[in-house]
Amino acid sequence: MIVSNRGLPPLSRLVLAALCSAGLMFLDRYTDSSTQLRSYLTTAVSPLFYVASLPESLFSGASEQFMSRQTLLAENVRLKEVLLRQSGQLQRLGFLQQENDKLRALLGSSPVVEGQRLVAEVLAVYSHPFSHQVVLNKGSNDGVTEYQAVIDDQGIVGQIVSVGPTSSRALLISDNTHAIAVRAERTSVRAVAEGLGQWDLLRVMHLPHSTDIREGDRLLTSGLDGRFPEGYPVARVVRISRDDSQPFMTVYAEPYAQLDRIRHVLLLWADSRVATPDEGEQH
């Protein structure tokens, strides 16, 4: 860094820096090697994320230490109740799953495969409004691969974009460069929801004025993008404006996942995707 102390005048250094930056931007944006490069770089800087999250984890660790016995007991009771309720629902789910498999077998379509899951913790959330990404504490050593879907307890969070040995980076659905194939639960209208760079808003693109969509409609993943498994909640329609001078409706939706305060996420493996050939032919 300091090598060229006396050598170059500032202007030529600037030109050199600008050329290097332009090269980097081109490499990152317009070539395929950038994912690999990003993975290496993420690995190289991951210790820094661990150091940076140290104060916070120390603080939360200390607050857990000093939590009173009473609070812990109350939390324990509450969690047991939640667990009981959810395992009750799971029993029903097992039954429904079986029934669904049988029905699918009768229809001759391929069954829904329940994929593997992995819990990961968020190491760092990027602060920059131009890039909504999070770093997770699981990497290729845990079997994480690129393009895996990431969910939290409410809905879809995003997808993995680069993987290091012990950490990986997920692009959130609210990022500017992200789009996800969705289906309205009520009417099965299919659309694409794109991120706007805002934590609590997605835009549903290219819906004609005649489309049946209302505020409060639930948008689920349609699985047609081939990245996200079908049927997970993505967002709720919050605002629709029909301006006849525009070719399409403007529809905004609010993601279910709490993108600005995620701590733990679940990674889904791609084999939980549903193949629905009959639907693909119809449209």
Place this chain on the structure above:
Amino acid sequence: MLKTHGLGFIYLSLFIALILTVMPLPQMVKLFRPDWVLLVLMYWTMALPARVNVGTAFVLGFLIDVLVGTVLGVNALAFSVVIFIVAVNHLKIRNFAIIQQALLVGLLMALYHLLLFWLSHFLTGVSFLPEYLWPVPIAMLVWPWLFWLLRRYRRQFKVQ
């Protein structure tokens, strides 16, 4: 002139600034987080332009790109341009009163954010929101304190 002393202290301060940049914070606070690395770089460029210059700015900007997840090279270029301006005018800026310096820092920060937005808009099509400029006034408020702190730090450890 080239007898270096305490170069490690410069890198230590930049390292701390990097940590502050990626430290997890609540979303509301994050919007107001000043660009610590660029502020610290500005100070060192002003004080010791022979040690910290466009090259250092480029490397640090690249690191920020990697850490923050913007398109590689975007921050590197914006950092280089801002630090170039500081490096060329370091003698003038040094003689400014602290208020004038803070105003200038605000201007340079605004330039940095607009450059960043313009490059990102060109590359990934981001849309502009006025609240992206919050770090600019915050940086102006932070500058006098940071300047005082770093000057003490520099004199304490006799960084040259």
